Amino acid sequence: MSWFLFILLAVLTLGGGLGVVLTRNVVHAALALLLSLIAVAGVYLVLFAEFLALVQVLIYGGAVIIVLLFAIMLTRGSEYPRISDNRQWPLAALAAMGVLGVLIPSFLINSVDNTKAQSPAFTDLANSLFTRWAIPFEIASLVLLVALIGAIIIARTGRDEG
Amino acid sequence: MVSLFYFQLLSAGLFAIGLYGVLARRSAVLIVMSIELMLNAVNINLIAAASHLEGRGSFVRFDGQIIAIFIITIAAAEVGLALAIILRMYRNRSTVNVDEIDIMKW
Numbered sequence: 001m002s003w004f005l006f007i008l009l010a011v012l013t014l015g016g017g018l019g020v021v022l023t024r025n026v027v028h029a030a031l032a033l034l035l036s037l038i039a040v041a042g043v044y045l046v047l048f049a050e051f052l053a054l055v056q057v058l059i060y061g062g063a064v065i066i067v068l069l070f071a072i073m074l075t076r077g078s079e080y081p082r083i084s085d086n087r088q089w090p091l092a093a094l095a096a097m098g099v100l101g102v103l104i105p106s107f108l109i110n111s112v113d114n115t116k117a118q119s120p121a122f123t124d125l126a127n128s129l130f131t132r133w134a135i136p137f138e139i140a141s142l143v144l145l146v147a148l149i150g151a152i153i154i155a156r157t158g159r160d161e162g
Numbered sequence: 163m164v165s166l167f168y169f170q171l172l173s174a175g176l177f178a179i180g181l182y183g184v185l186a187r188r189s190a191v192l193i194v195m196s197i198e199l200m201l202n203a204v205n206i207n208l209i210a211a212a213s214h215l216e217g218r219g220s221f222v223r224f225d226g227q228i229i230a231i232f233i234i235t236i237a238a239a240e241v242g243l244a245l246a247i248i249l250r251m252y253r254n255r256s257t258v259n260v261d262e263i264d265i266m267k268w
Contacts, residue, residue: 002163002164003164006164006168010168010172013172013176014172014175014176014179017175017176017179017180017183017199018179020179020183020192020195020196020199021179021180021182021183021186021187021192021196021199026189026191026192029192029195030195033195033198033199036176036199036202037198037202040202040205040206043169043172043206044206044209046164047169047209047210047213047214048213049209049212049213049227049230051227052205052209052227052230052231052234055231055234056234059234059237059238060198060202060234060237063238063241064198064237064238064241067241067242067245068191068194068195068241068245070245071191071194071244071245071248071249072191074249074252075191075248075249075252075258086186086187086188086261088185088186089185089186091185092181092182092185092186093182093186095181095182095185096178096179096181096182096185097178099174099177099178099181100174100175100178103170103174103177103178104171104174107167107170107171107174108167111166111167112166112214112215112218113165115165115166115214115215116163116214117163117164117210117213117214118213118214118216118217119213120213120216120223120224120227124223124224125224125227125228128223128224128225128228129228129231132223133228133232136232137232140232140235140236143235143236143239144235144238144239147239147240147242147243148239148242150243150246151242151243151245151246152246154243154246154247154249154250155245155246155249155250157253
């Protein structure tokens with residue numbers, strides 16, 4: 001059963017990813033990205049990471065896709081149907097294949113046998129996040145604040161802009 | 163049960179697809195989408211390692227899942243900033259095509 005789910009979700013994830021990088025229509029690319037990200041949430045469920053699956057659906061499926069669709073809309077999406085890749089795409093495919101050719105043998109060499117997915121308790125995750133990882137957590141909130149203020153300042157149309 | 167290697171295979175495939183997108187696409191919006199794919203590939207890898215290798219060596223207390231939470235946070239901030247930069251770029255140069263933004267190219 002978990003094999004069936006995993007293969008289905010892997011096909012959806014990789015198919016969505018290929019849709020993002022191959023389609024000629026940028027709105028279709030955003031929808032393919034949504035498919036891929038939701039399938040990744042399913043992969044997290046197969047790995048018993050329920051909290052991460054929830055966060056993935058909320059943040060990626062909700063916020064990130066909406067922001068990207070806004071970016072497409074505000075930069076005149078009607079021009080996009082004739083987008084094309086640049087001329088170095090064979091080089092890019094070669095680089096991607098090269099990365100795959102490095103990653104897969106290294107995973108094969110360092111493979112671990114007889115592993116089973118285990119599930120953390122929510123309380124363990126929360127304890128870990130707010131005790132051992134408390135300082136990175138605070139820094140992450142600061143990073144979010146700075147990023148939001150920076151985004152507002154960059155995108156603002158003020159009379160006093162430089 | 164699905165063993166760890168197949169999750170790593172999925173993660174490597176998604177990362178390679180995202181890398182191809184970053185290198186081959188011209189629209190800045192599509193490049194941001196491809197970066198999201200690569201970040202998700204890394205997250206799959208981290209979470210698979212966290213739940214399969216829990217208790218072995220230095221894999222303790224599902225730290226991989228915590229790191230994945232931080233990666234999702236940073237990715238959200240990054241998308242917001244990327245949208246702002248793309249909008250400003252579009253307003254100044256009326257294009258989001260990264261081949262044409264070559265003012266800093268030597």
